[in-house]
Amino acid sequence: MKKNKFVKIIASSFLLLSSITTGYADDISKGLEIAKEADKRDTGFVDSTAKMKMILKNKQNQTNTREVKVKTLEVIGDGDKGLSIFNTPKDIKGTASLTYSHALKPDEQWLYLPALKRVKRISSKNKSGPFMGSEFAYEDISSQEVDKYTYKYIKDDVLDGINCFVVERYPAYKHSGYTRQIAWINQQEYRPEKIVFYDRKNTLLKTLTYTDYQQYLNKFWRADAMHMVNHQTGKSTTLSWKDYKFKTGLTDKDFNRNSLKRAK
Template sequence: MNFALKSAAAVITATLLASTSAVFAETPEEKGMAIAQQTKIVDEGWGDSVAEMKMILRNADGQESVRDIRIRSLEVDGDGDKSLSIFDKPRDVKGTAFLSFSHTVGNDDQWLYLPALKRVKRISSRNKSGPFMGSEFAYEDLSSFEVEKFTYQYLRDEPCGDETCFVVEQYPADKNSGYKRRIVWIDQSEYRMHKTEFYNRRDALLKTLEARNYEQYSGRHWRPTEMHMINHQTGKSTVLQWSNYAFQTGLSDSDFSQNSLKRAR
């Protein structure tokens, strides 16, 4: 190991020690916030990604229906991410596309492309708590995680599978959120979300989300292969299956415009 690398390693070790000790010196609110910031920091620099998402809806009787969606995402420095989703199934909405600019503060900007009318419609992003395409995922469950969208409280450490997780309570800053709070299990080795419990406005447990089979991309960015959402009040569930993930595909701002929305296939 040459000197430059050694000193870089020393700096990193010192930084980690400093931040760890800082975490211990903090209040539960500050520690919760620090964990949230760290989940963003460890994933920073993903740039852009494309992926395919299969959504399997199951009602209480076990009947299934499927949605196929392709998602392109772009990391934005200093603000929320951009995403463009293209619907392939169900067939009657095939070709419909959805463009979203999420913001750390204030309303997101959202546009919908309706292929039958060749029309792009700017839509209200107020509908946070409504179900996405009849699934158990609300719109807010699928929007990108931004530190500023919540306040935090660290609760405890707890084993999760082979890992140890931070258990953190998150309180949505947006009054239009359907939740009073979420409790999130985040592993301490890689800051991956393992489980989230959603509590409705009346503070009753509404849903539980589990993320499974994480895979690492570009040697750095962890993404789950499956996400299971169970609604405890209706007995319905939705599974998200992710496939064909690719990072740094060369997408740029011009791929996330109203014009690209009209052309999306």
């Protein structure tokens, strides 16, 4: 205990020192403010459904596709609830996953295997692992909560003619596959335009680009296409989204283990 306290004092004096010399604390609070504003602007969608098509491309340009139906229930003050139902590849048709995401404690996750009619609680530790063999990790596509990262504002930048805040963020989740991410946040709409990911060794790993944003209910922005390139393997994955619907009347009862079993 004594040692911890000592470390804290050292750490806080270091923070104090650096804030005096570089404005570090200001950058941290500005980074957090941007994240909070982005979160605020995406609050109130209540629920959504959409169809997602994943196109996996390897170095030889061979492609694999997956079609997934995604249902989301907004949970105010905690992570959202999500249900993903696989339509293709055909051999896993009907497989579905239910996730209760949380900001700080680990997500709760269940998988439904239709061949055995079995619901399996699965460990959420593999958040850094690939989602369905794609270049997206589970942590990339799970609900983005403010508390999942700490932040630091870096600079303003112009990306393809769009004024952006450049914010560095550090995963709070100890098993994250990343040391840091650099996000370009649209200054007008507070939506991400690009995110660059650095792996556990702090080496450039992936770049995610958001394109074809659409606005729903005059408020919520969703990108029709999300393109992830892995710089280390040369592989890439494109997510194309369609049929977005909001406030469809979904409730908690659509996100429990019984609904997981009958999800189609």
